[in-house]
Amino acid sequence: MGAATKIWNAMEVAEEEEAREKSGSSSEIIYASSLTVDHSLPLPQMTPRIIELCKDLFKHWSELDDAHFSVKTVSGGITNLLLKVSVREETGNIVNLTVRLYGPNTEYVINRERELQAIRYLSAAGFGAKLLAVFGNGMVQSFIDARTLTPLDMRRPKLAAEIAKQLSIFHQVEIPGSKEPQLWNDIFKFFQKASALMFDDGEKQRKFETISFEEVHTEVIELKELTGHLDAPVVFAHNDLLSGNLMLNDEEEKLYLIDFEYGSYNYRGFDIGNHFNEYAGYDCDYSLYPTKDEQYHFLRHYLEPENPDEVSDEDLEALYIETNTYMLASHLYWALWALIQAKMSPIDFDYLSYFFLRYDEYKKQKGNCFSLAKSYLSRSGAG
Numbered sequence: 001m002g003a004a005t006k007i008w009n010a011m012e013v014a015e016e017e018e019a020r021e022k023s024g025s026s027s028e029i030i031y032a033s034s035l036t037v038d039h040s041l042p043l044p045q046m047t048p049r050i051i052e053l054c055k056d057l058f059k060h061w062s063e064l065d066d067a068h069f070s071v072k073t074v075s076g077g078i079t080n081l082l083l084k085v086s087v088r089e090e091t092g093n094i095v096n097l098t099v100r101l102y103g104p105n106t107e108y109v110i111n112r113e114r115e116l117q118a119i120r121y122l123s124a125a126g127f128g129a130k131l132l133a134v135f136g137n138g139m140v141q142s143f144i145d146a147r148t149l150t151p152l153d154m155r156r157p158k159l160a161a162e163i164a165k166q167l168s169i170f171h172q173v174e175i176p177g178s179k180e181p182q183l184w185n186d187i188f189k190f191f192q193k194a195s196a197l198m199f200d201d202g203e204k205q206r207k208f209e210t211i212s213f214e215e216v217h218t219e220v221i222e223l224k225e226l227t228g229h230l231d232a233p234v235v236f237a238h239n240d241l242l243s244g245n246l247m248l249n250d251e252e253e254k255l256y257l258i259d260f261e262y263g264s265y266n267y268r269g270f271d272i273g274n275h276f277n278e279y280a281g282y283d284c285d286y287s288l289y290p291t292k293d294e295q296y297h298f299l300r301h302y303l304e305p306e307n308p309d310e311v312s313d314e315d316l317e318a319l320y321i322e323t324n325t326y327m328l329a330s331h332l333y334w335a336l337w338a339l340i341q342a343k344m345s346p347i348d349f350d351y352l353s354y355f356f357l358r359y360d361e362y363k364k365q366k367g368n369c370f371s372l373a374k375s376y377l378s379r380s381g382a383g
Contacts, residue, residue, distance in 0.1 A: 030120075031057045036136030039081055039101050040346065046083075047071045050099060054085060057133045057140060061087060071099075075148065075244065079103040079110075079345075080259075084143060096143035098129060105344035106261075108193065109337055115261045118175050118236070125173045128258045144256050146247035151281035154243055155290060157297060161308070162255050163246065164301035167275070170257060171235035171268060181234045182264040183329060184224050190336035191220065197343045204342065207352050211339075216332075219362070223328055226370065229377050230269070232322050237266035242278040269319070272302065273327030284357045286364075295320060321376045324369050331362035 033056045037049045051069045055062045064087070074082040081101040088094055102112070116139070119131045129141035153159055195213040199205040238245070239262040247256040276295065280286045290298070299319050300308035335358035342351035 030131055031133035031140075033057050033133070033135040037101055037138065039104055039137070043071065043073060050083060050085060053099070053135060054087065054097070054140075057135065061089075064090070074098065079106050079261075079341075079347075096145075097132065098141045098143050099138060100141065101138040104346055108340055108344050109190070110261050111264075112261075114177075114264060117177065118260050118263045121175050122170075122173055122260055122263070125169075127170060127173070128256065128260060144247055144249075144258065146249040146254070146256055149243040149246040149248055151243045151279055151288065153248070154246070154275075155279055155288075155294060159248070159255070160294070160298050161301040163241075163275075164298045165305035166255055166257055167238070167241070167271065168302045168305055170238060171271070173236050175236045175265070179234060179265045181266045183266050183270055183333070184220075186264075187220055187329070187333055187336060190333070190340060191217065194336045194339035197339060199343065204352055208339070208342075211355070216336075216359070219366075220332060223325075223332065226373055227267070227269075227325055227329065230322050230325060230373070232267040232269045232326065234265055235268050235271070236263065237268070237271035238263055239266055239271060239274065241271065241275040243281070267322075267326055269322035269326035270329055272299070272319075273323045273325075274330035274333075276323065277327055277330050284354075284361070286361050292320070295323070299323070317376070318380075321373055325373045328362055328366060328369055331358045331365075335359040335362065 033053060035049075035053050035056055037046060037053060041049070047069075048066070050071050051066050054069065055064070061068075068088045070086045072084045072086075074084050080103055083099040083101070085097045085099055086094055087097070102110075116131070116134065119128065119139075122128055123130050129144050131139060131141055133140040149159070154163065191213070195216075197208065199208055238257060238260065240259065241257070245257065245259045247258055248254070249256075276290050276298075277286075279288045279290055281288065296316055297308075299316055300311045303311045303315055303319065335355045338351040338354040338358065341347075341349075342355070345351065
C-alpha cells in the first residue's frame with residue numbers, strides 16, 4: 001500500500017507539472033515512471049535497473065546501448081542513496097544526472113508530497129538541483145559538480161558567512177500551502193510513534209525500556225511553552241542543514257544547499273540552532289558546538305548579509321537567545337526520530353544509541369539555555 005501510494009503521489013506531481021506546462025505557467029516537464037529500484041542491491045546488480053529506469057523516464061535514450069550509461073555511488077546518507085549517472089548520447093555529448101533512492105520506510109518520518117512541491121519552488125529560486133523526474137521510490141535531479149562539506153568546513157569564517165547569507169535568502173522563499181510551523185506537530189507525531197514501539201531484538205527492547213517517555217513528554221511541553229514566548233518568525237526552513245547537505249564548488253566558490261526532504265514552514269531559530277548542532281558531526285562531539293563569537297559571526301551575516309557590522313546588539317542577542325533555545329528542540333526532534341529509525345530502518349546504524357546521545361546533550365544544555373532565555377525574557381518584558 002505504502003509504495004503504491006508513493007507512486008501515485010509522484011505521478012500526480014508529474015501530471016500536475018505537465019498541465020502547468022501546457023497552460024504556459026511552467027517551462028519544465030517533470031517525467032514520471034512507476035518503476036522502483038531495490039535500495040539494498042549491490043551496485044553491479046543495481047546498475048541495469050537504473051539504466052532501465054533512465055530509458056523509461058527519458059524516451060530519447062530508450063534506444064541507446066547500455067554501454068552508453070555509467071552508474072557510480074555518490075554517497076549514502078543515513079536515509080538516502082545518491083547515484084551519479086553519466087550518459088553518452090549518440091552525438092558524443094555527456095549528460096550527468098543524480099538519482100536519489102529513498103531509504104526504505106522513510107515515509108514514516110518524511111512527507112514526500114510536501115518535499116516534491118517545495119523542490120519546484122526552491123529550484124526556481126536557485127536552490128538545490130533541478131527536479132527532472134520522479135519514480136516509484138525516488139527522484140532524478142540535475143547533477144551538481146561540487147564537493148560535500150565536512151563539519152570542520154562549516155566553521156571556517158568565510159564559509160560560515162556564506163552559509164548564513166544563503167540561509168537568509170532561503171528563508172525568504174515563498175512556498176504555497178499552509179504556513180503553519182511544523183516543529184511541534186512533528187515532535188508530537190514522532191513521540192506518539194516512538195513511545196509505542198516494540199523491538200523483536202531483546203537487547204534493543206531492554207535498552208528501549210530504560211527511556212522514561214513520561215519524562216520526555218514533560219520536557220517537550222516545557223520547551224514548547226518557553227519557545228512560545230520568544231515570538232520567533234516562521235519561515236520556510238531546511239530543517240536538516242548538516243554538512244552533508246551543503247556542497248561547494250571550490251573553483252567557482254559557489255555554495256549549494258541541497259536535499260529538502262525535511263523542509264517545511266518552521267521557526268527561524270530552529271533551523272539555525274539545528275545547523276549549529278551539526279558542527280558536532282555524526283560522532284556528536286558537542287565540544288565542537290560553535291562558540292558565542294562564532295555564532296555572532298554567523299548571525300550577523302544572516303541578519304545583514306551585505307552589512308554584517310551594522311547589526312544592532314539588541315537584534316544579535318535576540319537571535320542568539322532564540323537560536324540557542326530552539327537548539328534544544330533540535331535535540332528532542334532528532335532523538336525521537338532516531339527511535340523510529342531504530343525500528344524501521346534496515347540501514348546499519350546504531351539509532352538507539354543516537355537517541356541517548358541527543359537526549360543526554362539536551363539535558364546537559366537545558367539548564368543554561370533555559371536560564372539564558374528566561375533572563376532575556378524578563379529583561380525584555382516579553383515573558
